[in-house]
Amino acid sequence: CVLLPSKTVAPLRGRRSIFPGLVNYRGSCSVNSVISCLYASVELRNYIVHHWSRSAPFDFKLLREFCKLIYEMRDRSVINVIPNDSL
Structure with missing residues (x-):
């Protein structure tokens, strides 16, 4: 279901987005949309x-890679992030 805005708003030029975009690599757009939604969850991101820490000994590779991705997405100097193949 797609909801269209009641009026058309021109995008702002020269402003960075809230967080860097994820590069769609080999048809990863559905995974990237889930990652973006999880990242937008302020409580999860803050936790x-x-x-x-980045050096925490995680047992689950997926969780470790997701945490690394969160740190990369928080870096305001980064424009695009390429998720690891394990995500």
Whole structure:
């Protein structure tokens, strides 16, 4: 279901988005949309940032890669992020 806005709004030029875009690599757009939604969840993102370190010994590779991706997406100097193949 797609909801169209009631009026057309021109995009702002010269402004960065809220977070970097994820590069769609080999048809990964559906996975990227899930990652973007999880990243937009402020509570989840803050929990990862404040309670897990990059060097934490995770047992689950997927969780470790997701945490690394969260850190990359928080970096305001990054424009595009390419998710690892394990995601």
